[in-house]
Amino acid sequence: MGKKRKKSEENNILVIVESPAKAKTIEKYLGKGYSVTASMGHLIDLPKSRLAVNIENGFEPDYITVRGKAKILNELVKKAKKSEKVYLASDNDREGEAIAFHLKNAISKKNGKVEIDRITFNEITPVAIREAVSKPGDIDMAKVDAQKARRVLDRLVGYSLSPILWKKVKNGLSAGRVQSVALKLICEREKEVESFIPEEYWTLEAELKKGRSKFRALLVEYRGEKPKIKNNQEVLDIIGALKRYKNFMVKDIKVTEKTFRPRPPFTTSTLQQTAANRLNYTSRRTMRIAQQLYEGVNIGSGRVGLITYMRTDSTRISNVALNAARKFIAENYPGELPEQPQFYRSKKNAQDAHEAIRPTYVEKTPDEIKKYLTLEQYKLYSIIWERFIASQMKPSKTATTTVLFSAGDSLFRAASTVTVEKGYQKILKLLANREKEKRIPQMKVGEEVECVKFHPEQHFTTGPSRYTDATIVKALEENDIGRPSTYAPIISVLLDRYYVRRQNKQLIPTQLGRIISEILSDSFPDLINISFTAEMERKLDEIEEKKIQWSSMIREFYEPFSKQVAHVTSTLESVKGTLDEPTEYSCELCGRPMVKKLGRYGYFLACSGFPECKNTKPIPLADCPRPGCDGKIVERRSRRGRGRGKVFYGCTNYPDCDFVTYDKPTSQKCPKCGQFLVEKTDKQRGTYKACINPDCDYLHTVEIEDQNA
DNA sequence: CAGTGAGCGAGCTTCCGCTTGACTT
Numbered sequence: 106m107g108k109k110r111k112k113s114e115e116n117n118i119l120v121i122v123e124s125p126a127k128a129k130t131i132e133k134y135l136g137k138g139y140s141v142t143a144s145m146g147h148l149i150d151l152p153k154s155r156l157a158v159n160i161e162n163g164f165e166p167d168y169i170t171v172r173g174k175a176k177i178l179n180e181l182v183k184k185a186k187k188s189e190k191v192y193l194a195s196d197n198d199r200e201g202e203a204i205a206f207h208l209k210n211a212i213s214k215k216n217g218k219v220e221i222d223r224i225t226f227n228e229i230t231p232v233a234i235r236e237a238v239s240k241p242g243d244i245d246m247a248k249v250d251a252q253k254a255r256r257v258l259d260r261l262v263g264y265s266l267s268p269i270l271w272k273k274v275k276n277g278l279s280a281g282r283v284q285s286v287a288l289k290l291i292c293e294r295e296k297e298v299e300s301f302i303p304e305e306y307w308t309l310e311a312e313l314k315k316g317r318s319k320f321r322a323l324l325v326e327y328r329g330e331k332p333k334i335k336n337n338q339e340v341l342d343i344i345g346a347l348k349r350y351k352n353f354m355v356k357d358i359k360v361t362e363k364t365f366r367p368r369p370p371f372t373t374s375t376l377q378q379t380a381a382n383r384l385n386y387t388s389r390r391t392m393r394i395a396q397q398l399y400e401g402v403n404i405g406s407g408r409v410g411l412i413t414y415m416r417t418d419s420t421r422i423s424n425v426a427l428n429a430a431r432k433f434i435a436e437n438y439p440g441e442l443p444e445q446p447q448f449y450r451s452k453k454n455a456q457d458a459h460e461a462i463r464p465t466y467v468e469k470t471p472d473e474i475k476k477y478l479t480l481e482q483y484k485l486y487s488i489i490w491e492r493f494i495a496s497q498m499k500p501s502k503t504a505t506t507t508v509l510f511s512a513g514d515s516l517f518r519a520a521s522t523v524t525v526e527k528g529y530q531k532i533l534k535l536l537a538n539r540e541k542e543k544r545i546p547q548m549k550v551g552e553e554v555e556c557v558k559f560h561p562e563q564h565f566t567t568g569p570s571r572y573t574d575a576t577i578v579k580a581l582e583e584n585d586i587g588r589p590s591t592y593a594p595i596i597s598v599l600l601d602r603y604y605v606r607r608q609n610k611q612l613i614p615t616q617l618g619r620i621i622s623e624i625l626s627d628s629f630p631d632l633i634n635i636s637f638t639a640e641m642e643r644k645l646d647e648i649e650e651k652k653i654q655w656s657s658m659i660r661e662f663y664e665p666f667s668k669q670v671a672h673v674t675s676t677l678e679s680v681k682g683t684l685d686e687p688t689e690y691s692c693e694l695c696g697r698p699m700v701k702k703l704g705r706y707g708y709f710l711a712c713s714g715f716p717e718c719k720n721t722k723p724i725p726l727a728d729c730p731r732p733g734c735d736g737k738i739v740e741r742r743s744r745r746g747r748g749r750g751k752v753f754y755g756c757t758n759y760p761d762c763d764f765v766t767y768d769k770p771t772s773q774k775c776p777k778c779g780q781f782l783v784e785k786t787d788k789q790r791g792t793y794k795a796c797i798n799p800d801c802d803y804l805h806t807v808e809i810e811d812q813n814a
Numbered sequence: 815c816a817g818t819g820a821g822c823g824a825g826c827t828t829c830c831g832c833t834t835g836a837c838t839t
Contacts, residue, residue, distance in 0.1 A: 146833030200832050263829020277827045704822035741819050765818055
């Protein structure tokens, strides 16, 4: 008796979620009697070391406990044993259902008696959590099957394609349903960039004067046609013909109003895009900071989670958050509160397991908590906060006045845009529009203004732009390739494997990346393309709707695929040996030319006479600036610290010469003193080049290559 | 934000998607 009462006072209902930060919040909401624990993602998965898909037996996967997760799993099982009831509350999406399923198996294997139910919710609010607990249900096996199909397909693709690359290109390479399509996009764009031929064209502006104000109007019609000015001579001819019109006549004035609705709150994809465009952050950096804000920052009163979950594809927000935003707007910007709340539609195939990314407490304004945040936390929090509040404010309105001027049979156009109603723009600081308003004076139709001067300007048509973190994430998301948790890692894998490099934010394929992409796209055109994943998702939906079986879906894919794999393996010629890039250096041991190779630790120089001559050396980046030293500056890595350590640049004559710097040398020489230039970054100037010589003051801004961090 | 030093051509690699930490190499 006494024992029983004691037990009921303890936490006798176990709730399992995926993320520990979420566990903390939910435990607070559920209160007494509940214990909430995190699984930290998948605990059961395919082993890394082998295929582990039984092709002869209906593609059944051979699951194991994920390396390093045994401790967590055992503890969950132990806790479950002590509980009266277990609620599996992993995310309400396909992967979450699979996590719940595997947990249930593991727990009931060790303890058949305990009652295990599945609960789901799409927002972490007291109401939603309590409601979920009041309506426990079962695991949706169709969803679990869909996840299994996804997992098995990715394993079959990745573990079939990668070995082809090992054999034909280079050991250790990788390919997969997602990364190889991302690489293909980048390579195709590069081809467009290369084949684009810029064309010269000119524009002509007239400087007009009314009273004391001067403004410019653009030539939009010449001799009854849209002007196509190809070169300097043509523009001079036009100016010559127009010179006699000392005055231009106002022919038409039009005012058009435009309404701009605020944008929906952030998803992972739009957060990464906006942070890249407005703050210059890589996807990876954005996610690292967002994770910090989500896990919580000490803002005086203890650690507080400042934003909702950062890996989401939804723009939906909870009612609690909606009301909080409206209350905040009513109190601070009463004129900008719309009568009706704004609702935003998530993208078509959103899994919608979480809310949009929003501040957890709208009353904690960025400026109020700035002193507790790092600068990057402050900036990221600011854009999240601004975007969320703005999304519930009134639209902004602009009025554009367009004036047409005639000069003979030519027409010029000038326009000015003014904001009529600021609306949600009132809240924006970091996200505020950066363009300046252009003003033109008041005029009347029929009025004449003086033409003071002509301004011809040379232009070139600009071709397609290379992908950046922002645009590749956008492209992937639009085509339903990858998930919020993988956008940043996809970019990292392409960089880490030297398929792509990043320069001035642009993603440029390397020689290796192009070769791989070419082989994969040519050999597997049905798989390595932009629509394969969308097709796959459609079939996964059918599995979830119990219209087809997961194993038949896999069989239909695998039969032709495996044939093609065998065919390519036996027929494709190896390109090993063509990968080394020639260089200007020659081997100091045997005189043969040196080639640039990609090794385990990055690029290095090797003698082309290998294996007779085994000479290797790092790639020289510059001459050592120390007087009398004949060493070269090369990239080195510190040994201490996690991973491979931090990159720095030192002299090859170390320890005789101890010259060292953290600034990356460039191939350029300083025009003032002749030593080499290095890349530097700081807050005021951004990234720029400066002379390595501390006694030389040469510096100027230029474009540079970024790191992956 | 302070902080700094090999080797590399291989015998064992690789996927996508969920989640956070992280010694002895």
